Amino acid sequence: MTPSATRTLHDVYETAVARNAGEPEFHQALREVLDSIAPVLAHHPEYVDAGILTRLVEPERQIIFRVPWTDDAGKVQVNRGFRVQFNSALGPFKGGLRFHPSVNLGIIKFLGFEQIFKNALTAQGIGGAKGGSDFDPHNRSDAEIMRFSQSFMSELYHHLGEHTDVPAGDIGVGAREIGFLFGQYRRLTNRHESGMFTGKGVQWGGAEVRTEATGYGAVYFTEEMLAVKGEGIDGRTAVVSGSGNVAIYAIEKVQQLGGTAITASDSSGYIVDEAGIDVDLLKQIKEVERHRVSEYAERRSSARFISGGSVWDVPGDIALPSATQNELNETHAYRLIKNGVVAVAEGANMPSTPEAVHAFQQAGVLFAPGKAANAGGVATSALEMSQNAARQRWDFESSEDKLRTIMRGIHSASYQAADKYGKPGDYVVGANSAGFVRVADAMLAQGLI
Numbered sequence: 333m334t335p336s337a338t339r340t341l342h343d344v345y346e347t348a349v350a351r352n353a354g355e356p357e358f359h360q361a362l363r364e365v366l367d368s369i370a371p372v373l374a375h376h377p378e379y380v381d382a383g384i385l386t387r388l389v390e391p392e393r394q395i396i397f398r399v400p401w402t403d404d405a406g407k408v409q410v411n412r413g414f415r416v417q418f419n420s421a422l423g424p425f426k427g428g429l430r431f432h433p434s435v436n437l438g439i440i441k442f443l444g445f446e447q448i449f450k451n452a453l454t455a456q457g458i459g460g461a462k463g464g465s466d467f468d469p470h471n472r473s474d475a476e477i478m479r480f481s482q483s484f485m486s487e488l489y490h491h492l493g494e495h496t497d498v499p500a501g502d503i504g505v506g507a508r509e510i511g512f513l514f515g516q517y518r519r520l521t522n523r524h525e526s527g528m529f530t531g532k533g534v535q536w537g538g539a540e541v542r543t544e545a546t547g548y549g550a551v552y553f554t555e556e557m558l559a560v561k562g563e564g565i566d567g568r569t570a571v572v573s574g575s576g577n578v579a580i581y582a583i584e585k586v587q588q589l590g591g592t593a594i595t596a597s598d599s600s601g602y603i604v605d606e607a608g609i610d611v612d613l614l615k616q617i618k619e620v621e622r623h624r625v626s627e628y629a630e631r632r633s634s635a636r637f638i639s640g641g642s643v644w645d646v647p648g649d650i651a652l653p654s655a656t657q658n659e660l661n662e663t664h665a666y667r668l669i670k671n672g673v674v675a676v677a678e679g680a681n682m683p684s685t686p687e688a689v690h691a692f693q694q695a696g697v698l699f700a701p702g703k704a705a706n707a708g709g710v711a712t713s714a715l716e717m718s719q720n721a722a723r724q725r726w727d728f729e730s731s732e733d734k735l736r737t738i739m740r741g742i743h744s745a746s747y748q749a750a751d752k753y754g755k756p757g758d759y760v761v762g763a764n765s766a767g768f769v770r771v772a773d774a775m776l777a778q779g780l781i
């Protein structure tokens with residue numbers, strides 16, 4: 333590493349931390365990228381000269397707004413809405429909306445920053461953004477969700493558009509919320525602008541496989557990592573956290589490829605089903621009835637529910653953290669390693685702490701960071717945008733084929749970049765470097781903006 337690259341990275345990090353005080357998740361996401369790319373800067377001094385990093389860590393635009401709404405009791409409620417439009421060098425801003433009480437500006441910035449590189453890795457011409465609100469959809473009626481969503485969109489719609497910024501779902505934002513948000517946009521603008529939102533219902537412009545894509549993609553990525561070692565998913569046991577969209581479809585794909593996924597979790601605990609998770613039952617409980625995961629154990633004799641504790645106590649060959657940020661710490665990592673884990677792929681965004689990542693890498697466990705492993709969701713969003721622009725609808729099979737090809741491409745770009753920049757087998761360095769170079773080249777070409 334050249335002294336000037338080291339100094340630049342240090343200065344950029346220190347300045348960004350001082351300028352964005354009190355945002356630890358954003359600092360963590362910055363550090364992970366900046367720690368990876370010193371060898372890239374050594375190859376490309378022109379990036380330093382053009383101030384690429386200094387510009388990259390500062391969002392192009394940040395929108396924070398009041399979201400007033402009335403609950404079913406007629407009481408006024410106020411939430412805070414966010415959209416951080418981080419970087420649009422490669423295409424319109426693109427990234428999900430998260431509705432969860434933990435949401436704050438720092439969380440949205442970490443997600444938006446990661447999204448830049450994730451989206452670059454997909455090679456689908458999409459910039460990076462994220463948004464959301466500290467609204468908690470849990471135990472809210474459909475009418476409350478609708479009133480909140482309409483109020484949220486009444487401000488956000490000014491900043492969206494198919495060539496400007498295209499949101500999608502994330503934690504707490506699924507088909508129901510996207511329907512209400514899209515409906516309000518259509519009403520306010522008098523435009524049925526399909527390409528301004530992804531994750532839409534398949535009957536009104538949504539893409540096949542979008543619902544499944546993040547979970548499926550994470551398993552495809554795992555398959556690619558194992559294939560490099562001459563191994564596969566068949567016959568393997570997988571431990572999965574979460575019970576949302578990502579977890580459900582990761583479990584489904586593991587089983588389709590001959591593996592056995594035996595766990596799922598939520599904030600109240602986790603289930604273990606040594607016979608293999610019954611995906612239809614899990615979907616019924618989570619997607620249709622919107623119940624807790626403990627309900628699964630009530631209805632299936634091979635399963636048990638453990639309240640508290642950690643899903644990472646359960647032995648498995650493959651671990652797919654698919655719940656939320658920093659859910660897997662160093663202690664969990666050592667437990668998984670001791671229990672013989674061979675591959676970890678992040679279905680969620682930044683679910684492993686830096687210490688956990690370090691532990692996996694030191695132990696020689698194949699480790700796929702979220703921005704590579706979970707990019708299948710946003711990649712399929714880009715396929716949705718293509719279909720909307722062409723007024724076409726692709727079938728499930730061809731859409732899944734495209735997803736698989738994209739995941740292979742992300743794997744090989746990450747794998748090759750890790751080699752090129754002197755860290756063979758390190759998918760963190762590989763994904764960060766490959767994504768960064770694409771964005772940096774586009775920024776360089778487009779001048780000082």
Ligand code: GLU
Binds near residue numbers: 681706711
């Ligand atoms: N929220 C998802 C992510 O973390 C999907 C974003 C999208 O489809 O725009 O990548």
